[in-house]
Amino acid sequence: MELTADLLVASQIVLWCAILLLAGAVFALSRQVARLFNRIPPAGALSVNALLVSGEPAPVLELNDIWGRATVVGGPQSGLNLLFFISLDCPICKSLIPVVQSVALSEDAVLVFVSDGGELAAHRQFAQKASLANHTYVYSETVGRSFAVGKLPYAVLLDTAGVVLSFGIVNNREHLESLFVARDAGVGTVQEYVEQQAE
């Protein structure tokens, strides 16, 4: 009899520990999920930017691209302008290149690559290997800073007058397309759209 009671007590205590462990794990998980939901609304480019405001003119910068040709980032353009910020160290950026080319083509936007870090020669090599000769490719830390680009890959959509339409961190085609959808819906970001819908 005594042995059994002893076993029961031990079993109870193990169960308490299990419950506490699981409760703690569930709590920690729910906190993580909350943070995720706050940062990533459904399927839109994650639009965090300290400088850019949708509807306002983008910074205008005159500089040479990696081939030495004079070009202007921002300002009036012949069509919609999709600025795609990458870096040679960013594997997602590189994997997105065919995707962003395809999106730019189907949305009839001019694609501009902006990159920095490392040597200019490395960028030229990369642009050649990735067949980016048809697009403007700019090597400049200044552009990134002027557009307050933090995390990569980042994209900014400008209209023909050089006004910022939409922007955000992009990880896949859906994010890139959301930039154009945001433009169509007349909001700067998908987050804005979601908020508007909620009102």
Next chain:
Amino acid sequence: MQTLTSVYFYSSAGLVLLIFIAAVVHKFRQPSDFIRALAGYRLVPDGALRFWWLLPLAELLAALELLLSIGESRWLALSLLLLYAAAIAINLLRGRHDIDCGCGGEATPIGWGLVMRNVVLAGLAVPQHAPIGELMGLGVALTFVALLLGALGYAIATQLCANSARGGL
């Protein structure tokens, strides 16, 4: 209380043993990953990196010590766990939060959660005397349940640490 002591003794020994065996297996299965992580800690001079195998060897010895002493002697395990906790803490205090912990499994940047996890494990690895009584029937089953729970808790803690580095808790 006696059953509880026995259950704790054997399940804690079993958990520490399992974790160490898994650690050894991981290091010998993917040595390049481990060596890279080890180099990342910047606590071992680059010239000494070729002796990386001393660590999994020590882990193997810790597992053997546990087995051969039938769970009583856990000194090596305790020391290694505290050593790893210290290595992680030192790098966190250095401000280096981006290095991989080298624990095996999913790539996990170091964090204080990992330090705590190791300290809790070290608590389980404190050497103890084998309990006097015999575990019987359900007691054995309870021990296995406790062991399973421990393993689950370890996996949960590790995953939560990996998640938090990607923007969670």
